Amino acid sequence: MSSEKTLSENAEEYLEVIYKLSLEERPVKTTKISKMLNIAPASVSQMIKRLETLGYIDYSPYKGVTLTEEGYAIASKITRKHRLLERFLYDVLHIKKERVHDQACEMEHSLSDDAERALCQLLEQPDECPDDEELIPVCDFKFQTCDECRMRRQEEVNQVGKRDKNLVSITNMKRTEKGKVSFVRGDYKVIRRLMDMGITIGAEISVLEVAPFKGPVKILVRGSNLALGRDIAKNVFVEIIREDPPAEGALSYG
Amino acid sequence: MVKIPDCIEKEEYEKSLSQKKELQKPCEDKVSSETCDITIALAGNANVGKSVIFNYLTGSDQVVGNWPGKTVKRAEGNLFYQGHKIHIIDLPGIYSFSTFSMEEIVSREYIACEKPEIVINVLDASVLERNLFFTLQLMEMEVPMVVCVNQMDIARQKGYDIDTEKLEKALGVPVVPTVAVTGEGLQKLVKEAMNVAKTKNQKNIIEYGGEVEKTIKSLENFLKAEKVDVGYSNRWVAIKLLENDPEINKIVQSESVRAIQFANHLALELEKIHDEPSFAIMASERYALASKIAAGAQNQTKFKITLSEKVDKILIHPVYGYFTSALVIIGLLVWTFIIGNFLSGIITDVMGFFQPVDPALSGPVLAVLWNGAFGGLVAGLTLIVPFIIPFYILLSYIQNSGLLTRVAFMMDSFMQKIGLHGKALIPLILGYGCSVPAIDSTRILETKRERLLAAFAITFAPCSARTIIILSLVAVFVSIWWALALYVLDLVIIFIMGKLALKAMPGESTSLIMEMHSLRIPSSPVILKDTWNRTKSLAYLVFPVFIIGSAVIQLFYVLGVLEPISNFMMPLTVGWLKLPAFAGILLLVGIVRKEFVLLTLVSFVGTDLSLALTSSQFIVLALIGMLYLPCLSTLSILIREFGVKAASVISAANLITAFIVGGIVAHVLSFFA
Numbered sequence: 059m060s061s062e063k064t065l066s067e068n069a070e071e072y073l074e075v076i077y078k079l080s081l082e083e084r085p086v087k088t089t090k091i092s093k094m095l096n097i098a099p100a101s102v103s104q105m106i107k108r109l110e111t112l113g114y115i116d117y118s119p120y121k122g123v124t125l126t127e128e129g130y131a132i133a134s135k136i137t138r139k140h141r142l143l144e145r146f147l148y149d150v151l152h153i154k155k156e157r158v159h160d161q162a163c164e165m166e167h168s169l170s171d172d173a174e175r176a177l178c179q180l181l182e183q184p185d186e187c188p189d190d191e192e193l194i195p196v197c198d199f200k201f202q203t204c205d206e207c208r209m210r211r212q213e214e215v216n217q218v219g220k221r222d223k224n225l226v227s228i229t230n231m232k233r234t235e236k237g238k239v240s241f242v243r244g245d246y247k248v249i250r251r252l253m254d255m256g257i258t259i260g261a262e263i264s265v266l267e268v269a270p271f272k273g274p275v276k277i278l279v280r281g282s283n284l285a286l287g288r289d290i291a292k293n294v295f296v297e298i299i300r301e302d303p304p305a306e307g308a309l310s311y312g
Numbered sequence: 313m314v315k316i317p318d319c320i321e322k323e324e325y326e327k328s329l330s331q332k333k334e335l336q337k338p339c340e341d342k343v344s345s346e347t348c349d350i351t352i353a354l355a356g357n358a359n360v361g362k363s364v365i366f367n368y369l370t371g372s373d374q375v376v377g378n379w380p381g382k383t384v385k386r387a388e389g390n391l392f393y394q395g396h397k398i399h400i401i402d403l404p405g406i407y408s409f410s411t412f413s414m415e416e417i418v419s420r421e422y423i424a425c426e427k428p429e430i431v432i433n434v435l436d437a438s439v440l441e442r443n444l445f446f447t448l449q450l451m452e453m454e455v456p457m458v459v460c461v462n463q464m465d466i467a468r469q470k471g472y473d474i475d476t477e478k479l480e481k482a483l484g485v486p487v488v489p490t491v492a493v494t495g496e497g498l499q500k501l502v503k504e505a506m507n508v509a510k511t512k513n514q515k516n517i518i519e520y521g522g523e524v525e526k527t528i529k530s531l532e533n534f535l536k537a538e539k540v541d542v543g544y545s546n547r548w549v550a551i552k553l554l555e556n557d558p559e560i561n562k563i564v565q566s567e568s569v570r571a572i573q574f575a576n577h578l579a580l581e582l583e584k585i586h587d588e589p590s591f592a593i594m595a596s597e598r599y600a601l602a603s604k605i606a607a608g609a610q611n612q613t614k615f616k617i618t619l620s621e622k623v624d625k626i627l628i629h630p631v632y633g634y635f636t637s638a639l640v641i642i643g644l645l646v647w648t649f650i651i652g653n654f655l656s657g658i659i660t661d662v663m664g665f666f667q668p669v670d671p672a673l674s675g676p677v678l679a680v681l682w683n684g685a686f687g688g689l690v691a692g693l694t695l696i697v698p699f700i701i702p703f704y705i706l707l708s709y710i711q712n713s714g715l716l717t718r719v720a721f722m723m724d725s726f727m728q729k730i731g732l733h734g735k736a737l738i739p740l741i742l743g744y745g746c747s748v749p750a751i752d753s754t755r756i757l758e759t760k761r762e763r764l765l766a767a768f769a770i771t772f773a774p775c776s777a778r779t780i781i782i783l784s785l786v787a788v789f790v791s792i793w794w795a796l797a798l799y800v801l802d803l804v805i806i807f808i809m810g811k812l813a814l815k816a817m818p819g820e821s822t823s824l825i826m827e828m829h830s831l832r833i834p835s836s837p838v839i840l841k842d843t844w845n846r847t848k849s850l851a852y853l854v855f856p857v858f859i860i861g862s863a864v865i866q867l868f869y870v871l872g873v874l875e876p877i878s879n880f881m882m883p884l885t886v887g888w889l890k891l892p893a894f895a896g897i898l899l900l901v902g903i904v905r906k907e908f909v910l911l912t913l914v915s916f917v918g919t920d921l922s923l924a925l926t927s928s929q930f931i932v933l934a935l936i937g938m939l940y941l942p943c944l945s946t947l948s949i950l951i952r953e954f955g956v957k958a959a960s961v962i963s964a965a966n967l968i969t970a971f972i973v974g975g976i977v978a979h980v981l982s983f984f985a
Contacts (some may be wrong), residue, residue, distance in 0.1 A: 182580070218592045251825055253595035254408035256442050259588060260596065270630045273725035274734070274824050280599070281606075282439040285721045287733060287823030 067167040070136050071095070072105055073114060076125055077133035078192075085122030134195040140166040141186075141194040142177045148188040149181060155188060217243035219259045225295040229275055229288060231265045237296025238262055244293045252294070256280040263296055350509050351399040351426065352391075355419065355450060356434035357443055358405030359714075359829045361462045363387070364492040365434060366402040367837050369502065376845040384418050387845075393502055401428065407442075407827075409449050410555055410591065413758075417559070423455055424544045429509040431457040432501065437467035437474055437489070438830060440610055444602035447483065451518040454545040458505045459487045464496075466830055471614040479609040485516045493835045517547070523585055524597045527554065527578045531571075538568045554579050555591045620831040627718040627831075637722040640715055641741055648703045648744075652776065655698030663690050676870040680863055688862030691905050692855045699746050699776060701847055707738070707753070708842040712834035717826055724824055730769075731814040732762055733824050739766045743773030747946040748850060750775075751953060761819050764954060768813045768962055771942045771950075772806045772969075774799060777906035778938045784910055785934040790927045798935060805939070805969065853952065854945045861904040861944045874900055884971065889932055890978045892924065902937055904944050909937045928981035932974050939970035 075094050079086040092102040106123060109115045114129030125133055143162040147153045153161065169177075178184075178197060185194055219241035231237055239261045242249055256279045257263070266283065267276040275291040277284050286294070354362045366374070370389025387402040403422060404415035423431060433450050435443035440461075450457060461476055480487040486504040490497035519525050531550035542549060542563045552560035553575035565572050579590040586593045626632050710716045720734030727736050735756050742750030750770045754763040774782070787795035868874050878885075878896030885895045902909035913921060925933065941963055942950065950959035 218588055220587075248823075248825070250410060250591060250595075253592055254410060254445070255825065255827070256445065256599060258596040258599050259592065261599065267628050268630075269628065269633070269721060269725065271725040272728075274721055274826075276628060276721065276828060280439075280441045280603070282442040283828040285717065285724075285824055285826045285828050287724060287728075287825070289823040290825060 069105070069109060069112075069114075070132065070167055071163070072109060073125070073129055073133035074136050074140065076115065076123060077130070077137050080125060085116075085118065085124045087122040091123075131198065135198060136166055138195040138197065139169045139174050141192065142174060142181065142184070143169065144188055145181050145184045145194075146177055149184075158188065216246065216249070217241065218249055218253075219295075221295070222297070224297060226298055227292050228263060228265055228277060228286075228294045228296055229268070229292045231263075231296065231298070233265055233267075236262055236264045236299045238299055239294065240297045241295040242293065244290060248290060252290070255284055256282065257284075257294060262299070263294075349396050349398075350430070350506070351401065351428040352505055352509070353401045353403055353423065353426075353428040353431045354434060355403045355423070355431050355446075356405060357407055357436065357439075357446055358827065360405070360434045360436040360443065361492040362402055362405060362434045363841075364835050364838055365432075365460070365462070365490070365498065365501075366400060367835075367841055368492065368495060368498055370400055374841075376849070384414050386418075391502075393506065396506070398506075407446060409453075410552075410557065410595075420453070423450075423453055427455075429456065430505050431455045432460050432505055433457055434460045434462050436829070437461045437464045438470050438472060440467075440472075440474065441599070441602050441606040444605055445598055448518055448598045448602055451483070451485075451516050452545075452551055453548045454517065456508050457485050457516065458501065458508055459483060459485055460497075460501050461487060461489045462492050464489045465491045465494075466618075466620075466832070467610075469616065469618045469620075470830075471612050471616045473611045473613050475609050475611070479605065482605045482608055483516070483518070518601070520597045520601060523582065524593065527582055531575055531578055534574050535564075535568075535571055538571050540564055540567050540571055542567065550575070551594065554582065555594050556589075618830070623831055624718070624828075627715070628721050633718070633722045637719045640710060640719050641737070644703075644706055644710065644741060645744055647706050648699060649776070651702040652699040655702070656694055659694050659698060663694070679870050680866045684863030684866030685859050687866075688858035688860070688904070689855065691862065691907070692851075692858040696847065696851055696854060700749050700850060701843060703742070703746075703749060704843040704846050705839060707742075708839045708846075709834055712832075712838060712842070714829055714831045717828050718831075720824070720826065721828065730810050731765055732757070733822060735824075735826070736762060736766050739770060740773070743770035743775060746777075747771060747773065747775050747942060748854065748949050749846075751946065751949050752846070752850060754953070759822055760954075761817055762822065764958060765810070765813055765817060767950065767954065768965070769806055769810045771946065771962055771966055772802065772809055772939065774802050774938065775906075777943065778802075781906055781910055781937045782934050785921070785930050785937075789922050789925070789930050794927075794931055795934075798931065798938070801935070801973075802938060805973065809965070809969065853948055857944045857948050858904065862908075865901050865904055865908075869897075869901075888971070888975045888978070889936065890982055891929055891933060891936075895933060898933070899936065899940060902943075903941055906937060906943050909933075928978065931981065932978045935977055936970050936974040939966060939973065941966055941970075 072091070072095070075091055076086050079090055079094065088099065088102050088106060091106075092099045095102070106115065106117050109123075109129070110117045113126055114132065115123045115125055117123045140162050143165050144158045147158040147161055148155060175197070186192065219239070221241050225240050226237065228237065239257055239259055242252060242257065242259070244252075261279055264278045265275060266278055269275070272288045274285045274287050277286060277291075354366055356362050366387060366389065369391045371391075373391075374387060374389030376385065376387045384404055389400050391398040391400055401422070403419045406413070406416050406419055409416055409420045422428075431450060433447050435447065447459060459479070461474060461479070464474065467474060474489065476487045476489045486508060488497055488501045488504050490501055492498065520528065528547065528550050531553060532546050535546045535550055540546065540549065542560070544552075544560070549560055549564060553564060553572070556579065561572060564575075582590050582593055588596070627636050710719075716735075716738065720737060722734075723737045724734030727733050736754075738756060739750050739754045742753055747770050750773070751767045754766045754770075757763045757766060782795050782798050786798060865874075874897045877900060878894065881896040881899075882893060885891045885899070886893055889895070898909045898912055901912045913924075921930070941947070947959060947963065950962060954962075
């Protein structure tokens with residue numbers, strides 16, 4: 059939804075409050091909104107008008123506001139992000155209960171949908187937020203079950219291992235060097251194929267030949283010779299193994 | 313981001329998922345093995361010598377075809393051994409059961425459903441660890457098996473000492489060392505296999521370590537409690553679920569949703585411990601075990617650089633490698649052209665008695681049968697025997713020796729520029745000889761998109777028939793320079809059309825993941841069998857097309873149908889292309905085979921063609937003849953490989969290009985004339 063991106067943080071905050079209040083009573087009185095947000099009623103009615111022209115709420119004077127379908131979707135999404143973040147801040151980062159709300163309010167607007175999904179899985183699909191035990195709204199992804207969501211996410215894996223600044227791409231290895239695979243990134247299927255061919259995390263690799271003109275790289279891994287296209291090879295990162303003073307076997311890597 | 317090479321196309325993959333019924337009951341398309349009492353399946357990585365063993369065991373009693381509905385080669389044969397008729401099937405060479413290639417799906421469905429009495433797992437002794445990775449996966453499936461450690465000679469040359477007894481102990485299945493090319497150990501292999509097949513109570517469960525094993529066990533038990541039975545062993549299903557195998561997931565989901573949920577929960581637990589995706593954990597676990605077993609069983613006594621490694625150094629050397637690669641490519645072309653022309657000359661002489669009859673004198677029936685059907689047969693023979701067989705022999709040699717992987721390695725960066733990778737070079741080279749084997753060989757490419765791109769470029773390539781047209785029309789009657797110019801123009805068209813096709817079929821180009829096995833001298837029976845099988849499958853395709861196509865054209869000719877069609881085409885042929893009216897007929901007969909353009913022209917006007925055509929008409933006719941449509945056999949192989957739709961699109965592109973370029977050339981030439 060493009061409208062989502064153009065929506066200011068401020069407006070999101072309004073929708074979130076209306077969402078929360080409308081669980082208790084509908085339509086929501088503007089005075090309640092101004093009280094909850096601690097903003098002067100005049101500014102509130104200005105914002106209400108804007109939200110109404112955007113089509114997120116319906117406003118009838120003296121009665122109050124109700125969320126439209128579109129407004130509800132945005133509001134529940136932002137609320138969900140807010141509450142997931144609260145859980146994360148509290149459960150994983152162990153931040154005090156009374157401080158998670160403000161922190162989450164700041165973070166919720168910049169949380170991407172991907173991050174929301176990852177967070178949900180990390181926290182194992184929580185249903186309540188920690189501070190006031192409010193329900194976390196359900197996600198709007200098009201998966202039938204949480205399992206399906208998790209399964210699909212596996213297929214979206216595009217890196218394995220840990221990125222570290224000491225790592226070297228195998229395209230930058232010297233021919234005499236040996237390295238230990240620490241980080242691989244790329245398409246899911248490429249990664250799986252690489253693993254099947256023996257390039258698992260921790261496997262030892264040495265580079266045998268590099269074809270010129272950005273051609274493929276020939277490597278030795280687990281006793282087999284593999285040719286990897288440059289695009290794949292540059293995304294395989296190793297930790298260089300410092301060779302001890304030449305042992306008997308060192309000649310074989312010449 | 314790069315895509316996986318050996319993966320099947322997404323839609324194909326989804327189709328295979330949606331064919332769940334077939335998945336659950338794939339055993340319906342049984343092989344013709346009813347009369348056999350025992351079935352042996354050969355399984356293993358690519359290039360470990362499986363086909364050598366297969367040839368040794370089955371001799372001439374073998375059938376090579378495709379797996380039903382799939383473009384995966386299926387080879388099977390029979391062996392008589394101690395009063396038993398044994399059915400042997402050579403499964404495609406694969407590295408794993410976990411990724412998404414058709415070969416892998418075919419193999420695992422075969423093992424699970426057809427339940428061969430025994431699987432012979434062929435290993436490359438010189439790359440023991442990597443090969444054991446696949447052995448472990450076979451053992452996960454709990455199939456009765458014998459391990460054949462092949463290429464012991466190469467391992468010895470490399471200085472590896474392999475203790476097969478230790479290997480046997482570690483794996484718990486019989487292990488037989490062999491050198492398949494010399495036949496060493498193969499008798500013992502069959503004996504061991506028969507023993508296992510007869511006793512039928514092999515216990516070969518391989519256990520992994522620590523929490524991984526615990527997780528597998530608990531999921532296995534859960535599946536048992538849930539009474540999940542999908543044809544595969546529960547242990548294997550458990551492992552596949554943990555690995556997030558989409559196909560197994562789908563099948564199990566239809567039986568028990570709870571099993572999936574439990575598997576997800578367990579996988580998540582594992583991921584928390586290892587901080588890696590579960591499929592990576594499983595791969596690491598298998599390799600850890602493979603590494604342990606390999607280390608225990610093999611001992612590198614000395615470090616020797618073998619001759620093959622020395623040659624390899626030159627073949628992929630940053631400078632010399634280009635020379636050797638060019639040598640291989642040019643060698644293949646020169647071989648095909650020289651041998652082809654030589655043999656073709658002989659055959660044409662032998663077939664010299666074949667002269668078209670005049671329908672007016674002989675009567676229509678004889679004309680159709682003789683000019684048509686028999687003419688088609690001769691045309692087929694002069695294509696297959698001289699050009700295709702020698703070509704296949706050398707190609708098979710290049711492939712089996714490992715030279716092809718070296719050339720692909722060197723040429724990869726250039727091929728990337730037209731959206732293909734190193735291995736696509738071979739089909740393109742082939743296109744200069746004949747489009748049919750060229751398109752056939754696009755199978756070595758992994759994705760359908762790449763195969764289509766290559767096939768599309770090939771249909772424009774100047775194959776030998778087009779070369780003949782250019783030479784005999786233009787070089788003889790206009791000048792050799794104009795012939796050369798047409799050749800260059802064709803190359804430009806290939807390049808432009810290739811780029812256009814790349815634009816029309818956008819997608820990520822795949823990158824190379826290719827094993828470079830040791831160079832070796834291939835066994836001649838394998839090469840000859842390979843050539844024979846390829847030629848046979850091509851002959852089945854080409855001969856009917858030639859014979860029927862040519863007869864139909866003759867029939868039309870006799871019935872006088874060609875004339876009106878040709879007249880109907882007048883605005884195009886005469887108006888736009890400025891050719892004589894009979895050109896329409898030439899183009900129609902040329903659809904069967906390009907040389908017919910020439911033959912028919914001769915039959916119309918005699919040998920001195922310059923009486924009937926002007927210089928510019930020669931050039932335009934040659935150009936149109938070269939480009940306008942793929943010949944019938946090319947068309948039929950296009951349909952076979954890519955379907956009617958893709959074949960029509962390619963033909964339409966050919967046709968349109970031909971008439972646009974032809975028309976422009978005709979008008980430009982008439983302007984100067």
